[in-house]
Amino acid sequence: MDSKLLPEGVERCSFGMFILWMLPWLAILAWGGLAAVLCLVKGLNQTNMSNVFAFALWIVFDLGVIALGAGAFFSGFLTYVVGKKELKNIINAAVIIGFICYSGATAMLGIDIGQPIRGWFIFWHANIHSMLVEVSFCITCYLGVLIVEFVPIILENRKLDQIKELHIFGHNLHHIMGVIAASGTFLSFFHQGSLGGMFGVMYGRPFAARDGFYIWPWTFFLFVLSAIASGPCFTIICTKLTELLTRKKLVPDNAIQLLAKVSGWLLSLYMVLKIADTLVWIYDIAPRAGFKFMDFYREGPYGVWMVAAELFVCGIIPAIMLMTPKIRENQGMLVTACLLNCTGIILNRFVFIIVTLAIPVMPFDRFLSYLPTWQEWAIGFAVIAYGFIVFSLSYRYLPVFPKERELNPIAG
């Protein structure tokens, strides 16, 4: 039915099978749409957010997907600025994943701000000393950059490519991609950092507050480093999942191995700095604010186990696995290491957002718990479903993996 739209020389499942695959994701997206309408019409009373938990599940999702979407800018930087040619075999996938992450996060923020009709206030009444303003500007601009990067991939669709004007425009865009990638790197660096900086300057919350360099708390640099360490791993996971579902090899091993190696070394550097940061926090920053380390973990479910899980299980272990060639060459171990790495980064964002707000600060404060409503979960899952839908459509109709035809020759 849609065979004329499919890339040449590659196999795809039947149209009926594709629709069947899409149905559950579309159902989840519709569920999220219903929750979004409820939130927009009735207000944020549909959520369990409060004056204490102004940042909640949606912000965890946002910061998580933005960190994982960093694979787009970092892969683009390595491909076009550093000149790692082998990554051209995976850069399209990285760009699409980045686009999904950033557009999903932006859509979710549109619901989260409660009154999207006033969303432009943050640009018009810009408080330039606010980390959140910097984040808003950079995320919006970087989404624009990702759209510019995504357009040439869309224009490579078999039908669109037959239109001479679009064919030439797509290739002209390809030629300037180096400059676009460099601009994207600049924008991404600052918003990833400012997301971290936002927590580091919360001096009224000793659990999150940190010292720093000039106007930037150390969390600024840690968030940038953790994003570029985990983003490429998320790209690997998405690629491997696509290979598993399609039962094909889509990307040559040298591209995957390079991304995994870079990710491993960056993760190890991040772990060294993160452990140093944690020690300074335990022995200097927290005592100065009148806290002992264990004071933070007296109540509630968030115990020291979270520190151990983040630093050791999801930090040091995957770093060693990714740095060791023999381990990362094993497909199962590679995927495990990537999963642990991404889990660690999401855990880190969860700790900074939820645990920071839950832990008592004043002597008369008590531990506050928060459980999301179904509307919050629905919108969160809708973003995941949206990701599956966009990536599935892209894989079916666009030449996402340039080596697919070569790696999977059609018999006869």
Added chain:
Amino acid sequence: MLPFCFEWVWNVDHIIFFGLLYTALTIVATCVVIAAIKTVMQVFGFTRQRHF
């Protein structure tokens, strides 16, 4: 006050923040416009079409 920022103030903070932002935006926009102009020139035969 500038049309791009309602509460614009002529100080270093604003100039650095918006200067960097508009520099990045100008670079991206210029690249897209150049690609569009090159496309028009090539489609109408004013410049030699490159073989891809």
